[in-house]
Amino acid sequence: MELSAFLLQVLNGLDKGSAYALIALGLTLIFGTLGVVNFAHGALFMIGAFCAITVQRLLSISVVTLDETKTDFLGNPLKIRTPYVEQWFGESIGQGLIDWSVPLAILFAIPVMLLIGFAMERGLIKHFYKRPHSDQILVTFGLAIVLQEIIKAYFGANQIPAPAPSAFIGSFDFGVFIGFDPGTLIYPYWRIVYFLFAMFIIAAVFAFLQFTTFGMVVRAGMADRETVGLLGIDIDKRFTIMFGIAAAVAGMAGVMYTPINPPNYTIGMDFLVISFVVVVVGGMGSLGGAVLAGFILGILESFASMREVIEAIPGINQVVIYLVAILILLARPRGLLGRKGVMES
Amino acid sequence: MLGLSRNDFLMLLFVLVLVAAAPIILNPFPEGSNFAQFNAGYPDLMQRFVIFGIFAIGFNILFGLTGYLSFGHAAFLGAGSYAGVWMLKLLTINVIPAIIISTVVAGIFSLFIGFISLRRSGIYFSILTLAFAQMSFALAASVLTPITGGETGLQTALNDPRVLDGGATGGNIPAPSLFGLEMGHSWKVAVGDWIWTFNVGYYLCAFVLLIVFYIAIRIFRSPFGMMLKAIKSNSQRLSYTGISPRPYTLAAFVISGMYAGLAGGLMVAMDPLAGPERMQWTASGEVVLMSILGGVGTLVGPVLGAGIIKYFENIFSKINDGLLHQWFSFMPDGIENVIVGIIHPFVGKGWHLSLGLMFMLVVIFLPGGLVGGINGLFRRLFRRRSQ
Amino acid sequence: MTVALEVKGVNKRFGGLQALNDVNLLVDEGRIHAIIGPNGAGKSTLLNCFVGRLNPDSGTVIFDGKNLIGRLPHQINQAGVSRVFQTPEIFGELSVIENVMIPALAHRDGIFELNALKPLRREKDIRDKAVDVLDDLGMADKLDMNAASMSRGDKRRLEMAMGLVQEPKLLLLDEPTAGMSRADTNNTIDVLKHIGESRGITMIIIEHDMHVVFSLANKISVLAQGTVIAEDAPENIKGNPKVQEAYLGGAH
Numbered sequence: 012m013e014l015s016a017f018l019l020q021v022l023n024g025l026d027k028g029s030a031y032a033l034i035a036l037g038l039t040l041i042f043g044t045l046g047v048v049n050f051a052h053g054a055l056f057m058i059g060a061f062c063a064i065t066v067q068r069l070l071s072i073s074v075v076t077l078d079e080t081k082t083d084f085l086g087n088p089l090k091i092r093t094p095y096v097e098q099w100f101g102e103s104i105g106q107g108l109i110d111w112s113v114p115l116a117i118l119f120a121i122p123v124m125l126l127i128g129f130a131m132e133r134g135l136i137k138h139f140y141k142r143p144h145s146d147q148i149l150v151t152f153g154l155a156i157v158l159q160e161i162i163k164a165y166f167g168a169n170q171i172p173a174p175a176p177s178a179f180i181g182s183f184d185f186g187v188f189i190g191f192d193p194g195t196l197i198y199p200y201w202r203i204v205y206f207l208f209a210m211f212i213i214a215a216v217f218a219f220l221q222f223t224t225f226g227m228v229v230r231a232g233m234a235d236r237e238t239v240g241l242l243g244i245d246i247d248k249r250f251t252i253m254f255g256i257a258a259a260v261a262g263m264a265g266v267m268y269t270p271i272n273p274p275n276y277t278i279g280m281d282f283l284v285i286s287f288v289v290v291v292v293g294g295m296g297s298l299g300g301a302v303l304a305g306f307i308l309g310i311l312e313s314f315a316s317m318r319e320v321i322e323a324i325p326g327i328n329q330v331v332i333y334l335v336a337i338l339i340l341l342a343r344p345r346g347l348l349g350r351k352g353v354m355e356s
Numbered sequence: 357m358l359g360l361s362r363n364d365f366l367m368l369l370f371v372l373v374l375v376a377a378a379p380i381i382l383n384p385f386p387e388g389s390n391f392a393q394f395n396a397g398y399p400d401l402m403q404r405f406v407i408f409g410i411f412a413i414g415f416n417i418l419f420g421l422t423g424y425l426s427f428g429h430a431a432f433l434g435a436g437s438y439a440g441v442w443m444l445k446l447l448t449i450n451v452i453p454a455i456i457i458s459t460v461v462a463g464i465f466s467l468f469i470g471f472i473s474l475r476r477s478g479i480y481f482s483i484l485t486l487a488f489a490q491m492s493f494a495l496a497a498s499v500l501t502p503i504t505g506g507e508t509g510l511q512t513a514l515n516d517p518r519v520l521d522g523g524a525t526g527g528n529i530p531a532p533s534l535f536g537l538e539m540g541h542s543w544k545v546a547v548g549d550w551i552w553t554f555n556v557g558y559y560l561c562a563f564v565l566l567i568v569f570y571i572a573i574r575i576f577r578s579p580f581g582m583m584l585k586a587i588k589s590n591s592q593r594l595s596y597t598g599i600s601p602r603p604y605t606l607a608a609f610v611i612s613g614m615y616a617g618l619a620g621g622l623m624v625a626m627d628p629l630a631g632p633e634r635m636q637w638t639a640s641g642e643v644v645l646m647s648i649l650g651g652v653g654t655l656v657g658p659v660l661g662a663g664i665i666k667y668f669e670n671i672f673s674k675i676n677d678g679l680l681h682q683w684f685s686f687m688p689d690g691i692e693n694v695i696v697g698i699i700h701p702f703v704g705k706g707w708h709l710s711l712g713l714m715f716m717l718v719v720i721f722l723p724g725g726l727v728g729g730i731n732g733l734f735r736r737l738f739r740r741r742s743q
Numbered sequence: 744m745t746v747a748l749e750v751k752g753v754n755k756r757f758g759g760l761q762a763l764n765d766v767n768l769l770v771d772e773g774r775i776h777a778i779i780g781p782n783g784a785g786k787s788t789l790l791n792c793f794v795g796r797l798n799p800d801s802g803t804v805i806f807d808g809k810n811l812i813g814r815l816p817h818q819i820n821q822a823g824v825s826r827v828f829q830t831p832e833i834f835g836e837l838s839v840i841e842n843v844m845i846p847a848l849a850h851r852d853g854i855f856e857l858n859a860l861k862p863l864r865r866e867k868d869i870r871d872k873a874v875d876v877l878d879d880l881g882m883a884d885k886l887d888m889n890a891a892s893m894s895r896g897d898k899r900r901l902e903m904a905m906g907l908v909q910e911p912k913l914l915l916l917d918e919p920t921a922g923m924s925r926a927d928t929n930n931t932i933d934v935l936k937h938i939g940e941s942r943g944i945t946m947i948i949i950e951h952d953m954h955v956v957f958s959l960a961n962k963i964s965v966l967a968q969g970t971v972i973a974e975d976a977p978e979n980i981k982g983n984p985k986v987q988e989a990y991l992g993g994a995h
Contacts, residue, residue: 146723
């Protein structure tokens with residue numbers, strides 16, 4: 012295999028790995044702090060994606076004016092649809108806003124996802140901390156279905172495209188920088204953005220947990236919830252905030268993923284199962300493990316879908332994630348970086 | 357009686373009466389009435405109730421007793437289905453060998469997967485089973501196409517060898533039968549406006565259900581069953597009392613895998629067709645939900661959970677606006693439209709919404725599932741009857 | 744007198760802490776051997792090494808001619824060593840009688856028995872045996888109670904019943920009377936004494952309550968900072984200056 016082909020697959024794996032890592036990060040935060048198996052986490056990713064769609068539609072709401080000077084083919088005055096944003100801010104700014112609707116949706120998604128996260132934790136999840144895992148699975152699965160159906164009722168069942176800003180459409184030729192022929196190692200701009208964005212979010216979450224008192228308490232709570240509770244620290248309130256943050260991370264991952272994969276209401280479930288595998292392969296209770304496993308599995312998946320690899324081992328592209336998951340779990344009982352005693356019984 | 361305590365025997369009798377009379381009980385509304393839509397007493401759906409009931413009973417022997425949550429049991433159902441279709445193709449169109457081989461093949465397959473997966477516990481075990489099942493699903497849909505028929509699935513064909521039957525007979529693909537009695541054969545009995553359908557396939561499934569339900573009761577009440585409960589309670593402690601938990605969990609895993617294979621065999625006996633989607637994680641997740649909804653660790657719960665989910669899937673999904681308007685046509689138009697508008701999102705294509713809401717309501721108000729929750733309610737109402 | 748358990752040169756380190764330092768013990772068959780010592784002396788760590796919960800860094804534990812080190816917990820139990828845990832580790836979701844029938848079945852059937860279709864009700868012998876032991880411990884009226892819903896003292900007695908019903912060759916008791924009332928403690932002493940004498944069970948008992956120790960033990964070993972500092976008959980232990988220093992010296 013040529014070096015450029017190798018590098019291309021690494022790059023291709025990065026964006027999927029980023030999405031896995033971001034979802035798994037939130038999942039493992041909730042696992043680790045609240046001890047809750049959250050099957051609705053994929054739905055949060057999906058809602059994030061639909062935040063992007065919502066913002067795109069809001070910005071495109073138009074006023075209809077009649078242009079008497081022109082007529083359509085029936086001879087009536089021509090109807091011109093002008094988005095309000097163009098009316099208010101002028102044509103160039105307005106068009107820019109619409110063009111940038113996906114990144115702008117982040118600003119919309121953060122408060123929405125935080126609110127949804129808080130509401131979910133306070134209204135529902137809170138009551139299930141002491142219930143068996145089976146009850147948690149049923150209630151969060153039920154919630155996921157309900158959220159999916161609500162989105163389906165409003166947005167329909169089809170995939171809805173939400174393009175990246177036009178400035179990021181097209182590809183970046185990595186190859187020429189490092190001496191390959193032009194065109195051998197190209198990578199879409201938006202995927203670079205997605206990867207950098209994911210790295211930024213991951214770094215922010217880690218920094219938050221590492222360098223703030225709040226984060227310190229949460230990490231202590233992940234290690235030993237009861238003791239922290241005994242110290243008289245109100246761990247519950249912090250966990251609510253943690254849930255909101257996990258929801259926001261999943262939501263932002265969803266927003267930014269829309270240009271890569273137009274969302275429909277099932278996108279969350281599709282990601283959820285693999286994210287569970289990612290969390291467990293990374294090791295329960297380990298944030299670093301979740302991120303590491305997300306990227307490893309994303310990149311391996313990308314390699315396995317290469318033509319040469321499929322020809323050598325038929326079907327490998329379908330099973331590689333699961334095969335690697337099995338091998339890692341058999342070699343390392345608690346995943347890559349897991350701690351003893353977390354979710355083992 | 358039959359080695360059961362009085363209460364257990366009564367429970368078995370109760371289930372016997374229910375499944376025997378199901379074609380009557382599930383058709384409470386006269387044919388052609390407004391609510392005939394809610395009748396579930398047609399063979400196809402009743403077979404599904406019973407087959408998924410068997411699947412869930414078996415799953416509950418593993419999950420309910422040992423607490424090991426497998427997310428890959430659909431793989432055994434799928435493997436059983438494929439094995440069953442091959443028996444119908446190669447050996448005979450009689451369903452008995454197909455059902456037996458389905459169970460055996462699923463048993464061997466689960467022994468292999470269980471042996472590896474049970475090296476881990478908790479969520480690590482769940483993910484291992486999920487991974488094995490997803491691999492089986494992907495391979496069945498792609499590489500194993502010569503054995504599984506790929507994405508289109510495997511079915512009986514006119515030119516199948518059927519060694520015992522003597523090969524191709526007429527112009528039609530023979531239908532699965534029990535010594536010549538076709539599974540699809542039904543007797544219809546009309547009583548007044550009611551029509552009851554007594555179907556051969558259904559009664560074969562119901563007979564099998566009774567047997568495996570009886571076996572499940574025996575397992576629950578055996579020393580073996582007690583050890584499984586002890587594993588769920590405190591598996592570490594069990595090893596300090598001189599018991600090795602591994603062979604017990606493996607035995608439970610294989611038993612539940614065989615139940616799944618049996619369910620798969622019955623499926624192909626009813627409809628000689630098997631596809632890879634039967635192995636997908638959604639199918640594994642469904643049986644998990646059935647068990648939890650009905651009541652984990654209870655005997656009747658899983659059957660109840662299976663019935664309810666299948667009822668929603670088949671009945672609620674078929675209610676459309678036309679039917680709704682018909683039902684509420686006695687009301688003034690304005691009110692009729694409002695009511696239809698309110699119900700509309702929950703039925704037809706929106707049946708998933710009702711299902712999701714029901715999951716949440718059940719688990720919020722009835723901890724321990726339907727059976728567990730109802731038991732709890734009764735206990736609170738009649739405090740003195742503590743047992 | 745024959746030796747039931749021989750502990751030779753057992754060491755165990757946790758990070759920077761030498762939990763056990765060259766521990767040697769000889770436990771005589773059919774006797775009750777008490778291990779006492781201040782908190783953190785390594786008593787529970789030592790028991791954990793006997794039952795396969797911990798693997799010592801070095802040393803041997805010979806029981807019945809076999810080295811127990813490296814064997815799995817259920818193998819050690821099947822060899823005839825039962826342990827009564829300090830914090831009750833019972834099967835909370837099961838009834839009291841079931842909790843006792845499980846070890847009784849393990850004793851009769853071994854590590855695994857596929858008796859999936861045999862009704863539990865038909866196990867009359869096992870049940871009778873369990874009822875007997877529970878009766879000895881004054882719990883005959885609580886057979887069908889849910890184990891998790893019992894008082895702490897009752898859980899301790901249930902723990903003991905689970906050990907006794909196996910008629911082990913060696914019974915390890917980790918503070919068996921902690922949390923019990925004085926009356927229950929005295930009853931427990933009587934039961935242990937009676938069983939020890941009538942069935943010839945060797946016992947190792949860890950205990951803080953000196954009343955229990957001096958009522959039961961034939962021999963006492965004193966453990967301090969991971970080392971055995973004295974081993975003698977009860978009447979000689981009290982006057983041993985090393986022991987006084989370990990207890991009093993560690994107290995200020």
